[in-house]
Every structure is written in structure tokens, then in C-alpha cells.
Amino acid sequence: MKKGLAVFALLAAAAAFGVEEKVAPKVDASAHGGIRAEVDRPKPAYTLAERDPRIHRLPAFQALVDAAPAGSVLKPAAGSYAGPVRLTKPLTIDGGGQVVIDAGGKGTVFSLETDGAVLRGLALRGSGNSHDTDDACLDVRGHRNTIEALEISDCLFGIDLKQSNQNLVRHNRIVSKPVPLGVRGDALRLWYSRDNRVEYNDIADSRDMVAWYSHGNVISHNVSRRSRYSIHFMFATYNLVEHNRFYDNAVGVYLMYTEGVHIKHNLISHANGPTGMGIGLKEASDAVIEGNEIIYCAVGAHSDLSPFQPDTKIEFKNNRFAYNGIGIRFTAELGGNVATDNIFEGNLSHVVQSSGSTAGLNQWRGNYWDDYQGFDRNGDGVGDTPYQLY
Secondary structure, eight states: OOHHHHHHHHHHHHHHHTTTOOOOOOEEEEEETEEEEESOOOOOOOOGSSSSSGGSOBBBHHHHHHSSSTEEEEEHHHHHHEOOOOEEEEEEEEEEEEEEETTTTTOOOOOOOSSOEEHHHHHHOOOOOOOOTTEEEEOOOSSSSSEEEEEEEEEEEEEESSSSSSSSEEEEEEOSSSSSSGGOSSSSEESSSSSSSSSSSSSSOEEEEEEEOOOOOOESSSSEEEEEOOOEEEEEEEEESSOEEESSSSEEEEEEEHHHHHHHOOEEEEEOSOOOOOEESSSBEEEEEEEEEEESEEEEEEEESOSSSSTTEEESOOOHHHHOOOOEEEEEEEEEEEEEEEEEEEOOOEEEETTOOOGGGSSEEEOTTTTTOOOOOOOOSSSOOOOOOO
């Protein structure tokens, strides 16, 4: 009691003598995005002399942005411009496919820090190489923006969305820097970003497309090749992955500590190598994997301790697992997987379970097995005896 009175007296004395009170740092908020915290490390400001000489004689694109009124349409003259660019007001910038912005190999090329802007028909290139400052072609720190028809190349990270919601990212082409896979950046990253649509993008020779703590996003009609993870979810719930084509990557779709993801009608192929898998689940729950073609992979689907949450399940239905090393592999799981109406054909092994797994506790109904040995005496399309795998 005495300690509490002493603290009260100290605070009262501080107020009486005008001691400055420390307050929490201000944050920006928007009507639909909630509170926005500071998410980026301080980024260095590079002088023109520190950038590649190829941009020294180019006009600065920032001058055009500064001169354009908020809400206007900016259509720059065709040609090459020097970056970096920072957009803090709603504009429509339409390059018509004939405008190049080059940051000269330092920092981030374009920072979009507003709501309701449109970027269209620009080529962004020449970011820096720093993972510490996440050098990218395009940083997005706003809501309800449209980002379309961009040509992104020679950048560490491609498009980086942090705490950015309800954006439309479509018809972009993203290629990373020509460096080894382990030191590339991500083609597209969602970090604490929800309700975005990522569709009709073409990604090649990058690292990952990744969603961290990002919910309710739609990943649709994209192509990804020669990368590591086509799409990697971490602690990200209720996302939809549909109608994509993922091939020649180490992994197609990977769910880690993630719930409620729906993966449907994708073509996932040629995920080979020692870690190659079409779809991977690590302590994931309530996932639906439906109507996918998973072919020519080292492992078609790999389930590790999934489903993880009690009273949840992983549904595999109407998928085709064909010509893989292993169709489905189970590791350390305790049941809860439901496989219905899938096709297993041409796999070296249709189903593999590690020691400690209990694939027999999963439910298997209506699946086609190309090595089934049994009869269908009544012609109803269902074998008279269950499929047995030894």
C-alpha cells in the first residue's frame, strides 16, 4: 500500500513540475486497414553518384510524381527514368508499357505508400542487393491499390506488401536477380496483409511467393517456374489457391502452421530434387486439397503432423496423383486425413508412411488405384474388396 502511494506521489510531483510525459509513437490508420505500425527498417538514402552510371543522365521520375495533383492520371513520355520513386498520394500512373524506372542497383526502386493508387504498364528494375533493408522493385504500404502489367527484373525482392490490404496485383511479370537461389529475394511477399487478390502473374527464376500472417487472400491463375516455393504460407489462414500452374520448382504449395487454406484446380508438376513435393503440409489443419493435377514430382503430397489441431481434418478429394515417386507420404501423423475420389496412377509408390505414422486411421473412399487387384462383379465401378497396400 505504501509503495502504491509513493508511486502516485511521484507521478503527481512530475505533473506539477511539468516533467514531459513519454507517449507511444504515432501510427497511421485507415478506414479499412486498421492501425499501421512501422514495419520497415530505416533505409539508407543513396546519392546519384553512388548509383550505377547508366542512370546518371536519366530524368528523375520523382519530379513527375511530385508535380502531379492527387487523384490525377500521370502518363509519362516513353523512355527511361531514374529512380527511386516514392508515391504518397493517390495517382494513376500509366506507362503504357513504354516507361522504364531504374534505381541503378541501390535500394528500392518504387515505394507505394498511399491508398487507392494505380500503377500500370511500368518496367521496374535495378534494386539493390541488401536483405537487411529488403531492397525491392516495389514496396507496397497501402490499401486498395491496383498494381498491374508491370515488368519487374533485376531486383532482389519483386513486390513486397506489408500491412497492406485489399490490393489487386495482376498481370505482372517478375524475374529476380541472376544470382544463386539461396540469395535471391521473394518474387512476391505478403506480410500481415489480408484480402488481396494476386492473379495472372508470371513468376520465374525467383525464390518464393510467400504469405506470412496474411489471411483471406486469393492466389489465382498465376504461373511460377524455376523457383523454390511457388507459394509458401506461414501462420496464414483462410487463403484460396486456385487455377495456378506451378512447375520446375522445388515445392509447389507449402502450408506451415496454417489453417483453412483451400487448394483447388491447380496443375503442379516437376517438383523434383531431394526436397521436391507438389503440396506440403507441416502442422496444418482444416485444409481442402481438391481437383488438382499433381504429376511428375518426387512426392505428390507430404503430410507432416497434419492435421495438427484437434477435431480438424485434411481433405484430399478429386485429385490426380500421377507419375510421382510417391503419391502421398505421411510423417508423424495421427489420422484425420480424408482421401476421397482421387486417382493414383503411375506412381512408384502410391502411399508411404513413416514409422510412427498411422495411415490406417485415415479415411479412404472411392479412390482409383491403377494396381488394384480385385473384382467388380456387379459392375458398379467399385471394387468388391478394399485396396490393400503392402
